[in-house]
């Protein structure tokens with residue numbers, strides 16, 4: 001009586017074996033995932049804002065190197081807290097240089113719509129210090145020319161206007177940048193944990209990056225150097241929660 005169930009167990013085991021190769025073999029790391037299944041991950045930001053620089057440059061490892069890019073529709077929206085004044089002029093929080101870089105980055109995104117193509121340039125620009133020259137991020141004169149042509153034309157302004165409209169119509173409105181949304185929901189001060197939200201929102205088989213994610217990005221929010229840029233501020237300031245905390249502890253001590 002023992003052999004029939006044993007036999008069927010054995011065949012079941014063999015059947016299972018034939019399907020059960022390590023799960024990462026099934027995960028289509030490089031194949032295209034239908035974009036409707038992907039999670040919309042949008043970053044509203046502005047150049048020259050320290051926390052935006054930190055966030056953008058951290059995305060190389062947190063989004064691109066680990067394959068998260070394959071499960072998101074990543075959109076970068078370089079406008080941030082810029083405003084259009086009564087004369088119809090764009091005023092940027094960190095002055096004309098910020099406006100220039102926002103335009104350049106808008107033109108890069110327009111020229112190379114695929115994030116895997118445009119992110120490299122934008123990452124390079126965001127890594128530059130204040131005196132840095134953005135054209136140094138273009139090793140090939142052809143791509144540099146394309147972007148320069150865009151920047152020197154009405155197109156740059158048209159692109160920027162689109163970003164303005166989109167940022168202006170955020171619901172709820174943004175309080176500061178970087179402002180990260182996952183499927184249109186703002187993560188607010190939890191933006192450093194965006195991977196958690198992306199992985200939760202993703203309906204497909206979760207990629208290895210979701211399982212191995214150790215919330216290293218949390219450092220970004222806790223680090224007091226990681227300053228956000230508030231709407232209406234002339235300059236960047238520390239995240240409200242940090243400021244409140246330090247005020248509270250100062251009161252306790254004092």
Ligand SMILES: *[C@@H]1O[C@H](CO)[C@@H](O)[C@H](O)[C@H]1NC(C)=O
Pocket residue numbers: 040073183184
């Ligand atoms: C993602 O964005 C696209 C394009 O804007 C939209 O059509 C789609 O409904 C969004 N998906 C989710 C889950 O919000």
